Amino acid sequence: xxxxxxxxxxxxxxxxxxxxxxxxxxxxxxxxxxxxxxxxxxxxxxxxxxxxxxxxxxxxxxxxxxxxxxxxxxxxxxxxxxxxxxxxxxxxxxxxxxxxxxxxxxxxxxxxxxxxxxxxxxxxxxxxxxxxxxxxxxxxxxxxxxxxxxxxxxxxxxxxxxxxxxxxxxxxxxxxxxxxxxxxxxxxxxxxxxxxxxxxxxxxxxxxxxxxxxxxxxxxxxxxxxxxxxx
Amino acid sequence: xxxxxxxxxxxxxxxxxxxxxxxxxxxxxxxxxxxxxxxxxxxxxxxxxxxxx
Numbered sequence: 001x002x003x004x005x006x007x008x009x010x011x012x013x014x015x016x017x018x019x020x021x022x023x024x025x026x027x028x029x030x031x032x033x034x035x036x037x038x039x040x041x042x043x044x045x046x047x048x049x050x051x052x053x054x055x056x057x058x059x060x061x062x063x064x065x066x067x068x069x070x071x072x073x074x075x076x077x078x079x080x081x082x083x084x085x086x087x088x089x090x091x092x093x094x095x096x097x098x099x100x101x102x103x104x105x106x107x108x109x110x111x112x113x114x115x116x117x118x119x120x121x122x123x124x125x126x127x128x129x130x131x132x133x134x135x136x137x138x139x140x141x142x143x144x145x146x147x148x149x150x151x152x153x154x155x156x157x158x159x160x161x162x163x164x165x166x167x168x169x170x171x172x173x174x175x176x177x178x179x180x181x182x183x184x185x186x187x188x189x190x191x192x193x194x195x196x197x198x199x200x201x202x203x204x205x206x207x208x209x210x211x212x213x214x215x216x217x218x219x220x221x222x223x224x225x226x227x228x229x230x231x
Numbered sequence: 232x233x234x235x236x237x238x239x240x241x242x243x244x245x246x247x248x249x250x251x252x253x254x255x256x257x258x259x260x261x262x263x264x265x266x267x268x269x270x271x272x273x274x275x276x277x278x279x280x281x282x283x284x
């Protein structure tokens with residue numbers, strides 16, 4: 001085998017590897033987003049279908065608007081059960097919330113930590129989401145400020161949570177941040193809290209970024225969108 | 232490598248070019264459909280939870 005053939009084959013291999021790497025970057029930065037947007041839209045459609053079918057039952061009980069929201073049925077693993085709106089992330093920003101934080105689940109939306117409180121209930125409703133790749137749902141996470149609204153609906157009730165602190169940076173092992181009364185959050189007594197978690201730094205995994213909110217208001221969907229979502 | 236493939240494709244230059252294009256598209260499809268979805272979780276962007284792992 002001549003030197004020429006060896007050199008040529010080696011260069012061709014280098015070019016091939018380079019091309020594959022570029023394609024992989026395209027896949028991670030662009031294609032996962034396309035796939036995730038499609039998956040999230042289909043999850044939200046699924047929820048709206050479900051709510052449209054079940055809405056009659058939800059409307060028959062005439063509870064007073066001030067009454068606490070009814071306890072929801074247990075969530076099914078990997079299935080959507082709510083839609084989240086965060087005006088700070090953009091007026092059109094809305095993502096499905098699915099049960100569980102498995103890798104496959106987080107590709108289709110935000111993930112609710114199994115074992116934490118249910119939406120609007122006493123305790124801590126903890127949700128994780130991608131900061132980068134898979135549609136970049138929590139890309140603007142560091143922009144969250146005290147007073148920002150995090151609105152969720154389960155089809156029957158609107159829940160408006162209010163952020164209480166600037167995002168808090170911690171280590172991946174710090175599971176105390178999703179405790180019923182989250183550690184380091186400044187909350188002293190049991191309440192209805194919400195915790196959001198994502199990765200930090202933006203493209204790394206050495207830390208986590210945490211945001212805490214408390215339940216500010218609830219209203220039945222019949223009363224229309226909550227104030228935080230009105231323009 | 233590429234020269235070898237080119238020489239072993241049948242037909243004239245146009246047919247060869249078309250076949251090469253199809254081969255490239257096939258490789259890209261396999262990469263996007265099977266190889267990259269397998270490799271992507273090895274990157275750190277999936278770690279968004281606090282679980283101590």
